[in-house]
Amino acid sequence: MRTLKRTDVGEELREVALFSEASRSELAQIRGLLMQMPIAAGTVLMHEGAVGSEFMILADGTAEVRQGGRLLATIGAGDVVGEMALLQSAGRGYRNATVTAVTPLTVYVGTPREFRQILAVAPSVAEKVRRTATTRGLQAA
Numbered sequence: 001m002r003t004l005k006r007t008d009v010g011e012e013l014r015e016v017a018l019f020s021e022a023s024r025s026e027l028a029q030i031r032g033l034l035m036q037m038p039i040a041a042g043t044v045l046m047h048e049g050a051v052g053s054e055f056m057i058l059a060d061g062t063a064e065v066r067q068g069g070r071l072l073a074t075i076g077a078g079d080v081v082g083e084m085a086l087l088q089s090a091g092r093g094y095r096n097a098t099v100t101a102v103t104p105l106t107v108y109v110g111t112p113r114e115f116r117q118i119l120a121v122a123p124s125v126a127e128k129v130r131r132t133a134t135t136r137g138l139q140a141a
Contacts, residue, residue: 013027019122019125022124044100046085046099048068048095048098051094052112054112056081058079058081058107061076061103063079063099063101065081082095086115
């Protein structure tokens with residue numbers, strides 16, 4: 001695995017719907033928890049059925065989300081993947097889909113611990129995650 005570099009996520013987080021209601025202070029804390037990582041086209045970011053150990057925010061590029069081999073969505077900048085598995089089984093639930101980079105990507109990556117810290121420092125983010133989890137039939141932490 002590549003060495004991940006901590007970075008100032010900058011204004012890109014403001015464009016992510018998940019963080020759109022976060023305050024400047026909350027965004028500053030969130031920025032300090034995420035790492036930037038380049039991903040080559042064709043790389044599988046997460047496999048359906050695998051244990052989830054991180055979440056990712058796409059900053060640039062596109063990826064496909066498939067479940068049982070069926071295309072569910074094409075996602076891009078501002079989309080978040082992997083967060084639902086972190087709400088299950090003490091933060092390491094199973095992936096419900098496979099996500100594959102269609103183009104080269106830039107992603108911001110966070111661990112289960114960092115995900116919990118983000119939820120703790122940003123109530124608006126925690127509420128959005130809870131709503132999404134409820135919609136998908138999961139129990140949010």
